[in-house]
Amino acid sequence: xxxxxxxxxxxxxxxxxxxxxxxxxxxxxxxxxxxxxxxxxxxxxxxxxxxxxxxxxxxxxxxxxxxxxxxxxxxxxxxxxxxxxxxxxxxxxxxxxxxxxxxxxxxxxxxxxxxxxxxxxxxxxxxxxxxxxxxxxxxxxxxxxxxxxxxxxxxxxxxxxxxxxxxxxxxxxxxxxxxxxxxxxxxxxxxxxxxxxxxxxxxxxxxxxxxxxxxxxxxxxxxxxxxxxxxxxxxxxxxxxxxxxxxxxxxxxxxxxxxxxxxxxxxxxxxxxxxxxxxxxxxxxxxxxxxxxxxxxxxxxxxxxxxxxxxxxxxxxxxxxxxxxxxxxxxxxxxxxxxxxxxxxxxxx
Amino acid sequence: xxxxxxxxxxxxxxxxxxxxxxxxxxxxxxxxxxxxxxxxxxxxxxxxxxxxxxxxxxxxxxxxxxxxxxxxxxxxxxxxxxxxxxxxxxxxxxxxxxxxxxxxxxxxxxxxxxxxxxxxxxxxxxxxxxxxxxxxxxxxxxxxxxxxxxxxxxxxxxxxxxxxxxxxxxxxxxxxxxxxxxxxxxxxxxxxxxxxxxxxxxxxxxxxxxxxxxxxxxxxxxxxxxxxxxxxxxxxxxxxxxxxxxxxxxxxxxxxxxxxxxxxxxxxxxxxxxxxxxxxxxxxxxxxxxxxxxxxxxxxxxxxxxxxxxxxxxxxxxxxxxxxxxxxxxxxxxxxxxxxxxxxxxxxx
DNA sequence: CTGTTAGCGCGTTCAG
DNA sequence: CTGAACGCGCTAACAG
Numbered sequence: 011x012x013x014x015x016x017x018x019x020x021x022x023x024x025x026x027x028x029x030x031x032x033x034x035x036x037x038x039x040x041x042x043x044x045x046x047x048x049x050x051x052x053x054x055x056x057x058x059x060x061x062x063x064x065x066x067x068x069x070x071x072x073x074x075x076x077x078x079x080x081x082x083x084x085x086x087x088x089x090x091x092x093x094x095x096x097x098x099x100x101x102x103x104x105x106x107x108x109x110x111x112x113x114x115x116x117x118x119x120x121x122x123x124x125x126x127x128x129x130x131x132x133x134x135x136x137x138x139x140x141x142x143x144x145x146x147x148x149x150x151x152x153x154x155x156x157x158x159x160x161x162x163x164x165x166x167x168x169x170x171x172x173x174x175x176x177x178x179x180x181x182x183x184x185x186x187x188x189x190x191x192x193x194x195x196x197x198x199x200x201x202x203x204x205x206x207x208x209x210x211x212x213x214x215x216x217x218x219x220x221x222x223x224x225x226x227x228x229x230x231x232x233x234x235x236x237x238x239x240x241x242x243x244x245x246x247x248x249x250x251x252x253x254x255x256x257x258x259x260x261x262x263x264x265x266x267x268x269x270x271x272x273x274x275x276x277x278x279x280x281x282x283x284x285x286x287x288x289x290x291x292x293x294x295x296x297x298x299x300x301x302x303x304x305x306x307x308x309x310x311x312x313x314x315x316x317x318x319x320x321x322x323x324x325x326x327x328x329x330x331x332x333x334x335x336x337x338x339x340x341x342x343x344x345x346x347x348x349x350x351x352x353x354x355x356x357x358x359x
Numbered sequence: 360x361x362x363x364x365x366x367x368x369x370x371x372x373x374x375x376x377x378x379x380x381x382x383x384x385x386x387x388x389x390x391x392x393x394x395x396x397x398x399x400x401x402x403x404x405x406x407x408x409x410x411x412x413x414x415x416x417x418x419x420x421x422x423x424x425x426x427x428x429x430x431x432x433x434x435x436x437x438x439x440x441x442x443x444x445x446x447x448x449x450x451x452x453x454x455x456x457x458x459x460x461x462x463x464x465x466x467x468x469x470x471x472x473x474x475x476x477x478x479x480x481x482x483x484x485x486x487x488x489x490x491x492x493x494x495x496x497x498x499x500x501x502x503x504x505x506x507x508x509x510x511x512x513x514x515x516x517x518x519x520x521x522x523x524x525x526x527x528x529x530x531x532x533x534x535x536x537x538x539x540x541x542x543x544x545x546x547x548x549x550x551x552x553x554x555x556x557x558x559x560x561x562x563x564x565x566x567x568x569x570x571x572x573x574x575x576x577x578x579x580x581x582x583x584x585x586x587x588x589x590x591x592x593x594x595x596x597x598x599x600x601x602x603x604x605x606x607x608x609x610x611x612x613x614x615x616x617x618x619x620x621x622x623x624x625x626x627x628x629x630x631x632x633x634x635x636x637x638x639x640x641x642x643x644x645x646x647x648x649x650x651x652x653x654x655x656x657x658x659x660x661x662x663x664x665x666x667x668x669x670x671x672x673x674x675x676x677x678x679x680x681x682x683x684x685x686x687x688x689x690x691x692x693x694x695x696x697x698x699x700x701x702x703x704x705x706x707x708x
Numbered sequence: 709c710t711g712t713t714a715g716c717g718c719g720t721t722c723a724g
Numbered sequence: 725c726t727g728a729a730c731g732c733g734c735t736a737a738c739a740g
Contacts, residue, residue, distance in 0.1 A: 020717060031727045036719060044725060066484040067420040068717035071732050076416060078464070078486075087454070097446050104467045105436070113480070115427070116465045118453045131462070135415040137427075239643050268647050275649070294588050298617050298647050300624070369733060380711045385735060393709060417733035420716050 019060045027056040039064055079107060079321060080115045080138040082128060084145050086237065087120045093237075093265055094293040095310075099166075102314040103142065110322055112139070133161050140321045142166060147208045162324035164317050168210040169335065175324065177317040177336045181211055184306045184340040185218025188260045188288040191304060191348050193226045197258035197286045201231035201249065203242060203270060205262045212262055215290070219260050231256060235266060242269025250277055250285070258286030258348075264295040264305055271299060287347040301346025312338045368409045376405040388413055428456060428670065429464045429487040431477055433494050435586065436469045442586075442614055443642040444659075448515075451663040452491065459671055461488070482510050489670045491515060496557045511673035513666050517559040518684065524673065526666040526685045530560055533655045533689040534567025537609045537637040540653060540697050542575045546607035546635045550580035550598065552591060552619060554611045561611055564639070568609050580605060584615060591618025599626055599634070607635030607697075613644040613654055620648060636696035650695025661687045 021039075025032040030049055037045050038053040056062075070076040081103060083096065100116070107114055115138050117128050129152055132138050140162035143152065146169070153172045156163045165176040185202075192200045202219045205212035212234075220230050235245035242261070249256065250273055261267040267289035271281065279285045281299070289296075292307035316336050370388075374381040379398055386394050387402040405411070419425040430452060432445065449465070456463055464487050466477050478501055481487050489511035492501065495518070502521045505512045514525040534551075541549045551568045554561035561583075569579050584594035591610070598605065599622055610616040616638035620630065628634045630648070638645075641656035665685050 022717080032718085033720080033727065033729095034725095037726090040719080046725070049726085061483070063479055063483040065420070065717050066480075066486045067416050067425060068732090069719080071414070071416045071420055071734090072717080072719045074732075093446055094443050097442055100449070100465070101467065104465065108467075113486070114465050116449070116453065116463050118450065118457075130412055131415075134410070134412040137415045137462075239646065265643065268643065272646060294614065294617065295644070295647065297588065297621060298644065300649070371733080381733090382712080382735080383710065386710090389735080395709065398710085414733050417716090418735080420718090421733080421735045423716075 019062050021062070021064070024053060024056045024060065024062050027060070028052040074136075075139050075325075076137060077111070078113050078115050078138045079325075080117055080132040080141040082117045082119055082132070082141055082143050084119045084143070084147075093263075094295065095263065095265075095291045095308075098293070098310050099144065099314065102310050103318065106314050106318040110318060112322075129155055133163075134159065140164075140325045142317055142321060146170075146210055162321060164321045164324070166313060166317055168214055170210060173333050175320055175333045177313055177320065177338065179308050179313065179340050180337045181214035181340075182218040182221070184290065184308075185215030185220075185260070186222040187218070187340060187342050188215070188290070188306055189219040189222035191288050191342060191344065192258040192260065192286050193222065193228070195258075195282075195286060195348050198228070199231070199254070199256045200228060200258045200260065200286075201233065201256035202260040203233050203235055203245065203249065203262060203266060205234065205266075206236055207234055215260070215262065235262075235269075237263075237266065239265050239269045239272070242266035243272045244269075246270040246273035247276075250274065250279065257284070259288075261287065261289040264289050264291045264293045264303065267303060267305075268295055271303075282347050282349050288342075292343050296343065296345060299345075299347060301349065304345045304348040305343050307341045307343050309338050309340065368411050370411070370413070373402060373405045373409065373411050376409070377401040423485075424488050424674075425486060426460070427462050427464050427487045428674075429466055429481040429490040431466045431468055431481070431490055431492050433468045433492070433496075442612075443644065444612065444614075444640045444657075447642070447659050448493070448663065451659050452667065455663050455667045459667060461671075478504055482512075483508065489513075489674045491666055491670060495519075495559055511670060513670045513673070515662060515666055517563055519559060522682050524669055524682045526662055526669065526687065528657050528662065528689050529686045530563030530689075531567040531570070533639065533657075534564030534569075534609065535571040536567070536689060536691050537564070537639070537655055538568040538571035540637050540691055540693065541607040541609065541635050542571065542577070544607075544631075544635060544697050547577070548580070548603070548605045549577060549607045549609065549635075550582065550605035551609040552582050552584055552594065552598065552611060552615060554583065554615075555585055556583055564609070564611065584611075584618075586612075586615065588614050588618040588621070591615035592621045593618075595619040595622035596625075599623065599628065606633065608637075610636065610638040613638050613640045613642045613652065616652060616654075617644055620652075631696050631698045637691075641692050645692065645694060648694075648696060650698065653694045653697040654692050656690045656692050658687050658689065 021035045022032050025035045030053060034049060035053050038050050104114055117132060119128055133141060143163060143165045146165060146167045153174055157174060165174055168178050169176040189200060202216060204216050216232060223230050233245050233249045235242045246269055259270055261270055267287055274281055274285050281287055288304045290306045292305040296303040296305045370384045371381050374384045379402060383398060384402050387399050453463055466481060468477055482490060492512060492514045495514060495516045502523055506523060514523055517527050518525040538549060551565060553565050565581060572579050582594050582598045584591045595618055608619055610619055616636055623630055623634050630636055637653045639655045641654040645652040645654045
């Protein structure tokens with residue numbers, strides 16, 4: 011046993027074996043209808059016999075498209091870890107892409123360090139035909155680069171001032187939805203546990219939260235935390251201490267909400283009686299809490315469907331040429347963590 | 360508006376602009392040290408000016424390696440959804456691969472339907488240099504194909520009778536570890552909630568569980584369930600009904616354990632008093648249960664490190680030529696769900 | 709040390 | 725309808 015590379019069989023080999031020219035093989039493989047049926051059969055048989063398969067690299071070099079699309083997820087190192095939201099997203103994208111006949115090249119970006127180099131490695135080097143970007147900071151330098159180079163891409167997230175194709179939840183509405191649920195349930199000191207400053211999802215939900223509280227004549231109180239269960243737990247420790255601590259929290263995602271749950275437990279706070287909770291993403295985590303965690307469902311399937319369709323249209327050069335921002339509606343899943351308070355004073359309502 | 364494809368600038372253009380030959384540009388881009396510094400500078404400048412970047416497809420066609428490795432995950436449709444284990448795995452692989460200078464092509468396989476076609480699309484078409492396979496059924500036809508074609512690959516999972524490179528936890532030991540924890544805690548009717556029949560992780564852990572129970576002179580009882588929280592919940596409903604229901608359960612993974620927790624709640628069973636619980640993967644879910652969920656940690660980082668190193672060695676043609684099975688040790692994370700029973704009879708111990 | 713030449717495997721004219 | 729010839733963009737072998 012020796013040879014490193016297997017199957018060095020090429021189109022030319024098949025051609026010889028079938029007694030035709032290489033271009034005929036090419037035509038047969040491409041399904042060209044104007045090939046004599048007899049020749050076609052000879053070729054197909056030879057191809058099958060030697061289990062020939064076209065070289066994807068040569069193909070994409072020639073026909074100038076790789077049949078791959080890139081997925082770039084921006085998260086701090088280890089930030090993907092354990093977040094079911096991304097499993098969902100990736101799974102959904104894969105299924106959708108499979109139907110479109112493309113494969114996926116996954117890329118993780120941690121900080122600002124390599125965001126540009128990723129853009130280069132993936133796009134300018136023509137490794138992929140287009141890119142889906144997930145999440146963004148408020149001012150994302152990649153967008154300008156991609157735009158300048160006229161590269162097919164779609165952002166899953168809020169493009170802010172950039173005029174690009176994007177698909178997003180209406181996170182302002184979502185933030186308001188979450189806050190209103192708590193207001194309606196009778197909580198009085200409703201704070202928000204947000205993500206790191208500058209993350210658009212976070213900022214948008216903060217905005218929605220703020221508007222809802224303003225409208226109800228209640229004061230806003232906002233804490234920022236890094237992603238992840240542990241970071242949130244620590245910030246919650248601070249937030250939930252003291253006599254003026256909030257009696258309800260809008261939390262940026264389910265994972266962080268679990269951090270809050272841990273702290274609440276430590277401090278002997280019962281949910282929802284001592285602390286109301288609403289979060290986002292509606293992952294499996296929501297079912298795990300004793301009486302369930304109220305969460306805003308993002309409708310990932312629709313999000314992905316829109317994003318992939320939009321990207322594919324760009325790649326094919328179809329569709330309206332003007333970038334558009336597509337909004338996918340959210341939906342509140344009401345569960346026990348935001349149930350109406352059984353306090354005496356609530357009887358007045 | 361106008362041109363579809365951006366940046367049609369090639370090595371030849373740069374060569375002309377710098378007044379050198381194309382191969383010199385190639386050398387400079389490759390970092391060849393024996394190029395006159397002055398020329399190098401001219402080339403680099405021209406390249407920067409026109410933001411030139413080598414075409415990855417042409418490169419890999421010529422130097423017969425794509426710089427990409429494939430990750431093929433076999434799970435039923437939607438089975439990736441919400442499983443934090445895979446987020447972890449993927450994240451870890453990406454980081455590791457990044458260090459090795461490769462990118463990742465992700466592929467999901469649902470049933471037997473397309474497992475062969477994936478093999479073709481990825482490997483035979485030379486889209487990737489090698490493949491990491493995750494999970495396998497007891498007799499996996501892909502392994503033979505890959506082996507026959509001498510394709511660089513490593514299996515994360517148990518290869519059973521196949522003689523291939525693989526990295527795996529010692530799931531037999533892990534299963535025993537879990538069962539022994541429950542035995543030690545004083546439970547008497549310890550059953551196992553396993554995955555679908557034929558999945559090697561599941562079978563191995565069943566084996567370990569059985570051995571541990573045999574050794575303790577206790578009878579085995581095994582239920583099979585599909586993956587996911589909901590499927591497990593349903594099976595648990597059946598398993599936990601009746602007077603002879605188990606008082607402790609070894610569950611195949613954290614997500615399924617959560618299904619069990621839901622059922623336990625419905626039926627008014629308290630954990631760990633009425634029902635002991637040990638599962639696998641040690642994801643964030645374990646911290647969410649009131650007193651914590653005891654779980655066997657798989658040491659994903661080590662798993663991935665071994666797998667990637669092994670694959671890279673194969674691709675480079677290095678390393679021992681004989682396939683080896685690498686085992687990564689597991690570790691029990693003891694938490695509240697398997698805490699010793701506070702029953703009267705337990706005082707005897 | 710540099711330029712010239714020859715392919716990598718395939719798609720696509722362009723004659724016949 | 726088919727085959728011969730060319731080139732995608734790049735690397736590698738060989739001269740000079």
